[in-house]
Amino acid sequence: MEKVDMFGNYIEEGLDDCRYIIDGWEYTAIIYEVNEDHLVVRPISRTNRKGEVEHNTETKFKKLSLPATSFAEIKLALWMDGRGCDNSAIGCSGCYEPYTFLYEGAA
Numbered sequence: 001m002e003k004v005d006m007f008g009n010y011i012e013e014g015l016d017d018c019r020y021i022i023d024g025w026e027y028t029a030i031i032y033e034v035n036e037d038h039l040v041v042r043p044i045s046r047t048n049r050k051g052e053v054e055h056n057t058e059t060k061f062k063k064l065s066l067p068a069t070s071f072a073e074i075k076l077a078l079w080m081d082g083r084g085c086d087n088s089a090i091g092c093s094g095c096y097e098p099y100t101f102l103y104e105g106a107a
Contacts, residue, residue, distance in 0.1 A: 020074040
């Protein structure tokens with residue numbers, strides 16, 4: 001029997017991305033691992049309210065663990081790219097949706 005992760009096996013590890021906010025910075029990150037109680041991600045960019053943007057995917061950003069208990073606080077959003085029915089507008093490849101859209105533990 002195949003193991004089903006906390007997002008119903010929707011996330012393609014190493015390919016799908018997410019957004020979250022920590023200390024006033026909004027990060028876009030690749031999801032590397034989906035575990036029972038956390039995600040392992042690696043940011044690829046970040047921006048803040050001042051309009052500052054940082055990109056440095058090779059050296060600046062390291063992988064980090066995002067505990068499931070922090071998802072609401074960091075406003076975790078997952079990229080939903082239309083592998084089925086999503087809430088994106090016609091002509092768009094997808095959109096970021098709140099983690100609660102897929103998260104099994106959100107109920």
